[in-house]
Amino acid sequence: MSEFLIYVVAGLVTGSLYGLAGMGLVLTYKTSGIFNFAHGAVATIAAFCFYTLYVTLGWPWPIALVLCVLGLGVLLGVLLERLGRTLASVSPAMQIVATVGLLIAVNGLTVTVFGAESRSVPPFLPVDNLSLGGLNVGVDQVIVFLIALSSAVGLFLFFRTTTLGLSMQAVVDDPALLSMGGTSPVRVRLISWVIGASFACLSGVLLVPTVGLDATILTLLVVQAFGAGAVGLFSSLPLTYAGGLLIGVLAALSTAYTGSVSFLAGLPSAVPFLVLFAVLLFAPKRRLVEVGGQLRLLAKAPPSFSPPTKAVVGGLSLVVLVALPVLVGAKLPIFTNGVIFVIIFLSLHLLVRTSGQVSLAHASFAAVGAAGFSHLAVDAGLPWLLAVLGAGLVTVPVGALVAVPAIRLSGLYLAVATLGFGILIERLLFGTSLMFGAALSLPAPRPEVLGLDSDRGYYYVVLALTLVMAGLATFVIRGRLGRMLRAMSDSPTALSTLGAGVNSMRVLVFCISAFMAGIAGALFAGLTQSVGAVGFSFFASLTWLTILVISGAPFRYAPLPTAVLGGINIAVLPSYLTDERLLSLLPAVFGVAAVANALLTDRDTSRAPSQEERDAPAVLGGQGGRRAAARRRSPVTARMAVPAPPSPAARDLTGARL
Amino acid sequence: MLELRAVDAGYGDTTVLRGVDLVVPDGAVVALLGANGAGKTTLLRTASGLLNPTSGSVLVDGADASRWPPHRLAKAGVGHVPEGRGVFRSLTLRQNLRLQAVSVTVEEAIERAVGAFPVLGERLDQVAGTMSGGQQQMLALARGYVENPRYLLLDEVSMGLAPIIVDEIFAFLAVLAQEGTGLLLVEQYVTRALELADLVYVLNRGEVAFAGEPSELDSAELFEQYLGVTV
Numbered sequence: 001m002s003e004f005l006i007y008v009v010a011g012l013v014t015g016s017l018y019g020l021a022g023m024g025l026v027l028t029y030k031t032s033g034i035f036n037f038a039h040g041a042v043a044t045i046a047a048f049c050f051y052t053l054y055v056t057l058g059w060p061w062p063i064a065l066v067l068c069v070l071g072l073g074v075l076l077g078v079l080l081e082r083l084g085r086t087l088a089s090v091s092p093a094m095q096i097v098a099t100v101g102l103l104i105a106v107n108g109l110t111v112t113v114f115g116a117e118s119r120s121v122p123p124f125l126p127v128d129n130l131s132l133g134g135l136n137v138g139v140d141q142v143i144v145f146l147i148a149l150s151s152a153v154g155l156f157l158f159f160r161t162t163t164l165g166l167s168m169q170a171v172v173d174d175p176a177l178l179s180m181g182g183t184s185p186v187r188v189r190l191i192s193w194v195i196g197a198s199f200a201c202l203s204g205v206l207l208v209p210t211v212g213l214d215a216t217i218l219t220l221l222v223v224q225a226f227g228a229g230a231v232g233l234f235s236s237l238p239l240t241y242a243g244g245l246l247i248g249v250l251a252a253l254s255t256a257y258t259g260s261v262s263f264l265a266g267l268p269s270a271v272p273f274l275v276l277f278a279v280l281l282f283a284p285k286r287r288l289v290e291v292g293g294q295l296r297l298l299a300k301a302p303p304s305f306s307p308p309t310k311a312v313v314g315g316l317s318l319v320v321l322v323a324l325p326v327l328v329g330a331k332l333p334i335f336t337n338g339v340i341f342v343i344i345f346l347s348l349h350l351l352v353r354t355s356g357q358v359s360l361a362h363a364s365f366a367a368v369g370a371a372g373f374s375h376l377a378v379d380a381g382l383p384w385l386l387a388v389l390g391a392g393l394v395t396v397p398v399g400a401l402v403a404v405p406a407i408r409l410s411g412l413y414l415a416v417a418t419l420g421f422g423i424l425i426e427r428l429l430f431g432t433s434l435m436f437g438a439a440l441s442l443p444a445p446r447p448e449v450l451g452l453d454s455d456r457g458y459y460y461v462v463l464a465l466t467l468v469m470a471g472l473a474t475f476v477i478r479g480r481l482g483r484m485l486r487a488m489s490d491s492p493t494a495l496s497t498l499g500a501g502v503n504s505m506r507v508l509v510f511c512i513s514a515f516m517a518g519i520a521g522a523l524f525a526g527l528t529q530s531v532g533a534v535g536f537s538f539f540a541s542l543t544w545l546t547i548l549v550i551s552g553a554p555f556r557y558a559p560l561p562t563a564v565l566g567g568i569n570i571a572v573l574p575s576y577l578t579d580e581r582l583l584s585l586l587p588a589v590f591g592v593a594a595v596a597n598a599l600l601t602d603r604d605t606s607r608a609p610s611q612e613e614r615d616a617p618a619v620l621g622g623q624g625g626r627r628a629a630a631r632r633r634s635p636v637t638a639r640m641a642v643p644a645p646p647s648p649a650a651r652d653l654t655g656a657r658l
Numbered sequence: 659m660l661e662l663r664a665v666d667a668g669y670g671d672t673t674v675l676r677g678v679d680l681v682v683p684d685g686a687v688v689a690l691l692g693a694n695g696a697g698k699t700t701l702l703r704t705a706s707g708l709l710n711p712t713s714g715s716v717l718v719d720g721a722d723a724s725r726w727p728p729h730r731l732a733k734a735g736v737g738h739v740p741e742g743r744g745v746f747r748s749l750t751l752r753q754n755l756r757l758q759a760v761s762v763t764v765e766e767a768i769e770r771a772v773g774a775f776p777v778l779g780e781r782l783d784q785v786a787g788t789m790s791g792g793q794q795q796m797l798a799l800a801r802g803y804v805e806n807p808r809y810l811l812l813d814e815v816s817m818g819l820a821p822i823i824v825d826e827i828f829a830f831l832a833v834l835a836q837e838g839t840g841l842l843l844v845e846q847y848v849t850r851a852l853e854l855a856d857l858v859y860v861l862n863r864g865e866v867a868f869a870g871e872p873s874e875l876d877s878a879e880l881f882e883q884y885l886g887v888t889v
Contacts, residue, residue, distance in 0.1 A: 163756060166749070170757050173746040176708055180740065181801065182732035182760045 005135050007256045008249055013141045014210060015248015016148035017203040018272070019241035021221050022228025023155060024199030026240050029229075031168050031192040034084040035412050037099040040222030041106035042080075042197050043204025044215055046072050048110055050205045051121060051213050061124035068205050073198025081193040085186070086599050092411040093358050094549075098598035100360075101546045103219060105591025107539075110215035112584045118214035125209070144206050151202065152241045155195065159237060168192050200225075216539070223423065224248075226416060227272030230279035233287050247272045270427035273420040280405055280417040288413055305558070317564070321463055325456045331575060333527060336459045338571035339466050340523045345566035346473040347516035348548050349559050354477055355509045356489025358415040360541045361402055361422030365514045367536035368425070369395045369521025371435040374442035374531060384447040384526075388465070391522035392515040398425075399514025403507040422538040430533045440532040444525035462523050469516055470560060476512060477559050485509055543587065544570070546594035553597050659683055660705065660736060660809045660840060665714035667704045674700040676864045677714070681857075682809055685838040687831075689851040689872070691880065692861035698844045699741055701861065702811045705842065706738035707731040733760070737807030741814050744798035747787030751778060751797055754786055758801045771800035774830055792823035799830060809840040816847060828854070848880075 025039045036042075046068045053064035083102075087095050125140035132142075159165035167188045170178050175185035204218055211217050224247055231243025251271040280288070305313075321339075325332050344366065351359045372394035377387035405417035429435050436442055446453035452461050476482055484505060487495045492502045525531035544566075551565035552558075569590070577583045660682040668674040674697045682688045692698050703709040705716060707728040715724040718734050728738070738744075746754050752768065759767035772779035775796040781789060786797060795815060802810050812831070816824045828850055835841055835854060845851035852858060852872045860868035860880060868875060 166753055166757055169749060169753075170746045173748050176728070177740065177744055177746065178757070179728035180706060180708070180732055180738045180744075181758045182729050182805070183757065184727060184729045 003256070004253075007252045009135070009137055009141060011249035011252030012245055013145050013248070014207070014252070015245040016145050016152070016241075017207050017244070018221070018224035018228050018248055019244020020148050020151055020199045021203040021225040022232070022240040022244050023152060023237050024196035024203075025222070025225045026229045026232060026234055026237060027155070027159075027168070027192050027199075028080070028084075028196035030172050030235060032081070032084040032088075032189050034087055034095055034099065035416070036080065036196075037096065037222060038102035038106060039196075039200050039225055040204075040219045041103045042076050042200040043207070043221045044106055044110055044218040045076065045204075046201030047204040047208045047213060047218050048114060048215070050208065051114075051119070054124060055121060065124075065205060069198055069201045073201045074194050076201070077194030077197035078190065080197060081186075081190045083595075083599075084189070084193065090598060091356075093352060093356060093415075094598040096358050096412065096415050097545060097549045098595050100542050101549075101591040101594030101598065103222070103591070104542060104546055105588045105595065107215050107219045108585065108588030108591055112581070112588060114213075114215065116215070118212045118217070120212050121208045123209040140209070147202070147206065151199065152237075155199070156237055156241075164188070164191065224272045226420070227275040230276040230283075233279070233283055235287075243275070247275055250275075267428065270424055273423045273427075277405075277417060277420040277424060280409060280413055280420070285408055288409070325459055332455050332459055334572055334575045336455070336462050336527055337524070338567035339459070339462050340520050340527065341567035341571050342466050342563045343469045343516055343520040343523070344544060345548055345551065345563035346470060346559060347513040347520070348544060349552070349557070349562060350473060350476060350485075350516075351509060351513045352545065352548060353552065353557050353559075353562075354482055354489070355485040355506070357406055357506070357509070358411075358418070358545070359402065359510075359513070360415055360419035360538065360545065361425070362513075362517055362544055363536045363538060363540035364422040364425040365395050365398060365517035366521035366524065367430065367435065367533070368398050369518025370444070370525040370531045370536070371442060371521075372518065373522035373525050374444045377445050378443050384445065388519060388522045388526075392519040395514045395518025395521070396511045399510040399512075399517075400507055402514070403510035406506045406510060407503045419538060419541070422541050426533070426536070426538055430536075436532050442525070442531050444522075444529055444531045446526045446529065458526065462527070465519065465523065469519060470563075472512075473516065473559055473563075481505070481508070543590065546590050549597055550590060550593045659717075659719060660842070661717040662701070662705060662711075663715050663717060665701075665704060665711045665716065667700055667709055667711045667714075669700075669709075673712070674864050675704065675711075678861075678864070678866055680705075680859055680866065680869075682840045682842050683857075684808065684840055685835075686856040687835045687841045687843060687854045689848075689855035689858045690842060690844045690861065691848060691851070691858060692867075695863075696861040697864040698861055699813055700864075702738060702740075702813050702842065702844060706736055706811055708738070732805075732807075735808035736811070737802040737805065737809065738811040739798050739802045739813060739815055741817070743791065743794040744801065745786040745794050748785065750783050750785055751789075752782045754797060754801060755804060758804050761805060767804040770804045770806075771797070774800055774803055774833075775826075792819050795819060795823070795827065799827065803834065807839065809842065810834065811842045813844050814846060816845065 021039065021043060025036060028039075029035045049072060050064050050068040053059045053067065054061050083098070087098055090098075123140055125143050128139050129136045130139050130142060131137075159168060167178060167183050168191075170183075171185050171188045178185050178188070200221075204221065207218070207221065224244070227247045228240050228244035231246060232238070232240035251268045254271060255268040320327075324335055328335055344362070347365075348359070348362055351357050351362075369391040373387050373391035376382045376390040376394075377384060380387075382390060402418055402421050405421070406414050409417055431438055431440060446458050447461060450457065452458060484495065484500055488500075488502055488505055496502045521536075524535070547566050547570050548562065551569055552562040554565070555561040574583055574586055577586065662678055662680040665675055665678045665680075666673060678697075678701060680688075680690075680701070690698050690701065700709065704711055707716075707723070707726050707730070711724055715722050716726075717723060718731070718736060721734075723731055723734065723736075726734075732738075746757065749757070752764075755767045755771055756764045762770075768779075768782065777793060778796060778800060781793065786794060789797070799812075799815060802812075815831075816827055819827070824847070828847075831841065831843070831854060841854075843851050843855065852875070855872050858868070858870065858872050858875055859866055860875070868879070
């Protein structure tokens, strides 16, 4: 019994910090419409600054704490507000890319500066034991819990009783109206970003003595914050705090009681996402209001290059690809890897660019394909090609499963749900016999005929299969399905009034995309000839998304060039960077490039009046412009004498039989 | 005096207002008429700072307010009751009024609002989004009224309301005008608006087609402006 209570107490302490982080996340999301995937990265920055000041420089901890929470909170809050204001008029998909890019950049930079290894931080709070009703509790635990609780209560009271707090609720409703009433929405948002960032910093610094100083773990504080926020349906602050406590306690208890069962070893770290996933799947849809969800990415038809250009560029590329083994010598496996990534990026392109659905579980698809391939080829003894095909097919139901939230949710919540799904698979299934087994390693063969198992032979096998997949992707994207998918990302309502089954299309595109990712996974497995969880973490999913965006930008997202550049960026580029430091900076560079790309492109100029964005950022910053634009659409656009040009998707549809 | 001088404004590449000159003298009622798409709402949005003019200027008592954000114009006495329902739907009536009360206390704001529309007094703790359209519009007008602005821009405040409510709203507008608030009135009930108005402007495709006193306005000519054809 007392052991049970000890776990509950430990859970309440960490849980209260999750709750704090969650409250910060929900507050900024609600007031600005920007869902900050980099919320945990803010905590990381604070924790590393604290480490530097307190441990490295030996400053007294109270000074370090105040500087890292209030000082950094203000600084990062101001920066995030600027970022959020600029992101207000880009599509939700690009908003996700921007904050995911920020997460990757911060994580990459911290790893570059401080190294990837985890460091322990000496406890700075007194660790004496205190007897509370017969239970021994650490003084530090009590202090942390009380700090978190009082911050939470303080924020709640501020939100409920002050006029500024009221403005934070009002800015969600209608920023323009707030402005017309004499309150600047920008100021209101700025304050909420500062509060949100400070809360993240506080939870980061207070977590460090417990979890150690580890960039990845701290960055993933956002995971716990997501779970906590989900309990509050991303809108209620007290429920978010309660959700944090719940997740902390559940995780602590599951550590206590599943420790001996290897099958459940991944459960504690999966708790926040079980909660998140359950909420997103079962909460009433009308309660999951997406702030500023009106703005959609205008799906553009892929650019068409002239047939001669295509023939020349395509022919040359093919010649280079065929001759590659002669050209690169011993580096060939790296290029094989890059060619496989072409399949990954094509499948991701299909989901993210063509149908406008952000998937953050793509690495899980590839992992399922890789594991399935090994089981089929080694355990079941299927012929190699059949096993590859089978690997694609076993991934299809997984894709369909992820599509379940896609039917209910769109935009942001879909992305969050897929992230949750990917982490669940990673934490709960990777280590089981269904996937990679407890050793996290499976044998994977190459085809054994005609010398195809040599590096050079396998390269040609991969190249051939990639060409087939490219054909499939091109067929889908350029064909009727692609037109309908673009129309769906433009306006699902309009498409369903034309008689198309939007839900079945959502499932279909996830299935096709998962199939391709599964095949790619099988090919990865054959390349290394032994396959494990490495390279398939959800972090890979995030990185792939940012690289897709960076690589697509120079080509206006034409699928094939995008995928090829993506393969080069992720697989080939690192192997030609000989400088260690530069190499370790690469993820950060990718992250920053993704943020920059999101800031610079895809502005929805047809709806949000760019005049306001240029001239009056101080007025309709944040999603004010967007909301105002949405409201204005009927009165103004409809009344304007100038006919709006038909959107590309609409033009496409006129030629489509539905 | 609230003044628009040679204002061009629009959205993105689309120019909506072209060279608009318009004056709202202190305490005067100005009716702004025009067909759908003439640019009436855009003009109000420009006057209250929601939209910045691409050229020309907005002047409040001679001060150039062209680049002012709306909250600054609001503090300078330019109120705007936007098209639709200008209330915070998720907040209660009391909270709505509290947000509006910048220079007056919350109690004074509530007193003024209830004085104007007694029905609001029975519903102070109701969430605005759950009230009827007429009540929401009364709240929106009350919000515009509590700070006692010098100029109030009213965008189709009678739209979609029952005739009896429309009567009540026009009675309120008459009181506002008597109290000396300058009104810039975009209204679908043209005749009623003209009864109140001291000045009238007619917009046609973003340009001022007529400016003068209501008595000078030829109804046949107005009709022509609305339909774009000669009768």
